[in-house]
Structure formats: C-alpha cells, structure tokens
Amino acid sequence: MFEVECGVPDGHVKLQRIGPTLSVHIGFDASYKPDSGGRPNVASELYRALVDTGATASCIDSSLARTLDLPVVDRQLVSGVHGAQEVNLHLAQIY
Secondary structure (H helix, E strand, C coil): CCCCCCCCCCHHHHHHHHCCEEEECEECCCCCCHHHCCCCCCCCCCEEEECCCCCCCCCCCHHHHHHCCCCEEEEEEEEECCEEEEEEEECCEEC
C-alpha cells in the first residue's frame, strides 16, 4: 500500500478513514464582494465536504439548502440511480 505525506500528523490515516474531506461554511451573502479580500458572512456552522477534483458542480442535500434558506436560481434535470428528475439549483458561497 502506498502512503502519502498529507502535511498533518497521521494525515494518511485520516485520509483513509474519512476520505478527501474538509470543513466548510455554506451560505449566501448577497453583499459579499469576491475582490474585497474578506469572507462571506455565512452561518458559523461547519459542514464536512467531499473534495472531488473531477467535479463540474458542487452539490449539497436539498434539505440542507432549505435549512440554510439558499435562494433557488434555476431548475435542472439530473440523472441518478432512481432515474431522471428535476432539482433546484441554489445560489451559495462555500468557504
């Protein structure tokens, strides 16, 4: 088995146990300006996020989007193990 130094003590063990994840804040701050150098004013709760370097979009559970009161900006047809269905697209910042 290959081991990779992850920059933290026992990083390879943590990577095996919890996968490539990190803690993030999720929310929507309409007044946030990306060029300001500041952080978006979003909920202080941390959520575990899976890092998928090949993904073209970020996804969260629809119940979390409702809990965070994220604005719906569109709907899109997606396919999964249960077939095709339309889902809401929400506007959010992940920090």
